[in-house]
Amino acid sequence: MKLLGIESSCDETAAAVVEDGRIIHSNVVASQIAEHRLYGGVVPEIASRRHSEAIVGVTEEALQQAGCTLRDIDAIAVTYAPGLIGALLVGVNFAKGLSLSTGLPLIPVHHLRSHIASNYLSHPELEPPFLCLVVSGGHTHIVQVTDYTKMKIIGCTRDDAAGEAFDKAARSMGMPYPGGVHLDEIAETGDDHAFSLPHPKVSGAPYDFSFSGLKTAVINLLHNAQQKGQTLPVNDLSASFRRAVVDCLTKNVTKAMEALSMDKLVIAGGVSANRLVRREFDRICRERGWTLCVPELSLCGDNAAMVAAQGYYEFLSGSRATMGLNACAAMTIE
Secondary structure (H helix, E strand, O other): OEEEEEEOOOOEEEEEEEEOOOEEEEEEEEEOHHHHHOOOOOOHHHHHHHHHHHHHHHHHHHHHHHOOOHHHOOEEEEEEEOOOHHHHHHHHHHHHHHHHHHOOOEEEEEHHHHHHHHHHHHOOOOOOOEEEEEEOOOOEEEEEEEEOOEEEEEEEEOOOOHHHHHHHHHHHOOOOOOHHHHHHHHHOOOOOOOOOOOOOOOOOOOOOEOOHHHHHHHHHHHHHHHHOOOOOOHHHHHHHHHHHHHHHHHHHHHHHHHHOOOOEEEEEOHHHHOHHHHHHHHHHHHHHOOEEEOOOHHHOOOOOHHHHHHHHHHHHOOOOEOOOOOOOOOOOOO
16 A cells, blocks of 8 residues: 655655555655854744745655556645644645545554654564654654554653754854754764753653753853953864753653553654664663664655555544645644
């Protein structure tokens, strides 16, 4: 069964053809990073306009690379939540038009569920149940996945997401957008014990995260140094900040794994590409005999192959959308 996936939740316009939720036939992504870099972050109105300009060409290219036409497609999967509402509407309305004109079933897909599904593409042997850390620019969740479409949030951030904290800390250090990628690279050359930074905890919620105070601590260090005419070593500060974030992630996830007696851990989302995240979770899982799955680097960020992968399982569960499908900026993964 071949699904056409459509993704437009933020600043990547993407289309892909995936078979049986596991085999990628094409995966085309049109990125807007260069344009949004001029403004230091994603400008929602610009993102929506660029999606409108790119979506037809991206879809045509995905079909061409897959060597098929819409007649060879069995269903259309589209991201409808969560994300930038204007950006989501472009993809949803385009997919609705394709569905209406072809008669193909329309499958609504939750963005975070599709990030989890990126691991089905990288690890064809992976099956639920497992525990998943979804860590990205907008979300940081610990999710118990009991089946392909049955999920429960075990813990989440109370304020900033880990990826958001990385980006904001990086911007305060003068790095260009997207800052988290640059911070990760610079941190590789630094001493991650050079600065003592807080490791925030959420009282009464052992699996929840809080990164706002950690981010503010870095900004305050930079401002205090600037007021004194001092310059802090950016590589050491980057490494120390990255270490503090990753320590928070690993500590809470490890506690959740042990409390739930899980032995299979999955990492998903854009921050799953972070070097230290991958190294530390690999070390922890090897020490404890747990199975670890992380996506290929090309599938960590937003893409449509993961949408089509999750769409396959949503289709099997009976999920269908009508022409009344609307986009939603915020929606729980459950």
